[in-house]
Structure formats: structure tokens, C-alpha cells
Amino acid sequence: MTRAGLERAGRILTALFGVGFLLLGLRYFADPGALTAEAEVAMPSAKAVMEIRTVYGGMFVGVGLATALLGGRHATVRAALWVLALVAGSVALARLAAIALGQAPDPLFATLLAIEIVGVALAAWILRGLAAGTHP
Template identity: 35%
Template sequence: MRLSRIVLSVAGFLYALLGFLFLFAPVTMGRWILLSVPSAAAATEIRAFYGGLEVGLGAFLLYCGNRPATVIVGLVAMTLCTGGILLGRLTGIFLDGSPEKMTLVSMIVELFTTVTGILLLMDE
């Protein structure tokens, strides 16, 4: 249980941190992940989805990691969300032929997080 709580807290912190970076610096962060931000509407979309959604997920994972009664729910959320992102990334690599360095680094982090979540859920 202790390791699960630590993993949820670290994942929550990282999701929230990335979310705040996208929320307040969408153009800079967009360049970091190879997205152009050609308009104010595009910046708002990045702020909302990459920023707001990640801040919300991060807050939820932090909440779950700090309450023993919600650890399993948090692990399920972390595993499914990160696994879904991984599925989308793998689909993009396969269909779009987009194995850029940043894409591959992100894929490795997502794979590690998804597998870690599965293993922790099996242990709970």
C-alpha cells in the first residue's frame, strides 16, 4: 500500500506540474511536444485539454494517494488514463509513422507508468 501511495503521489504531482505548464505556457509547451499553436483559439484548446485535464487528473491522483481508502481507485484511474494515452501514441506511431524522439520518450514513460499501475493493482 505504501508504494502504491508513493507512485500515485509522484504521478499526481507530475501530471499537475505538466498541466500547469501547459495552462500558463501553451505555446512554449506546444513546441516542446512538436505542436504548433497558430491562433488564440488553439492556445485555449491546449490550455483546456493539456492544461486543465492534466491538472484535474493530477489533483485526483494526489487525493487518492493521500487517502488509504482511495488508493485502488487512484491506481485504476492512473493505469487506465496513462494506458489510454499510450494506446493513442502507439496508434499514431503505427498509422502516422511518427517515431520522433519526444514521442518515443513519452511512450517509454507511459509504458512504465501503465505497467507499474498494473503490477501494483495485482499486488493490492
């Protein structure tokens, strides 16, 4: 694939993941109870609801904005791909560790893990291609 094609693929990938992170963050900020229904995360207190809003809401909004905005510019598309690879890769590794510790994944957990692994693999492939095309 050409350098221009790789950059275009990187912009598309970071836009998709950025919008996905952003929408998840906005959703869980506006409706933290949705996480209870989807992932069985208990929220027994106002403090727990606040934590869901800040981490699942605020952090995901920030990661989404960073990924999408950095990915939209030629000069920062690599940084966006690194953000995507590091965030999705960290979450995927934590999911795999949870499985190794004996927690059986349900369909939602497995689907999210697959999306994260594919995202990391594509980001790494694009970054590698961009690095290979860079000459000093």
C-alpha cells in the same frame, strides 16, 4: 511484497504521476506556447491557445489532483491506481496507434511512451497484488 508495502508503493507511484500531471498542466496553462516548441503543436489562433490551456492545462491538472489526492488515502489508493492506469494506458495506446499509422516517434514521444508504459505496468502490478491479498 506485503500489503502495506504494496499500498506504500501505490501511494508513491500515484504521488509521482500525480505531481507530474499537475506540473505539466500548470506549465501548459501558464505557457501554452511551450507545447509548440516541444511537440510542434501549432497554435494559429486565440481559440487554439484556449484549447491548449483547457485540455493540456485544465485536464492534466485535474488528472494530477485526482491521482495524487486519491493516492494519498488508504481508502482510495486503488481508485488512484485505476485513474493512473486508465489515463496513462489510454495515452500509451494512442501513441502506439500513431506509430502503427506510420508516424515515427521522436525522442520526446518515445520517452513519454516509455514512462506511460512503466507507470501502467507498475499500477497493474500493484493492483493485482492488492487484489490477491484481499479476502472476502
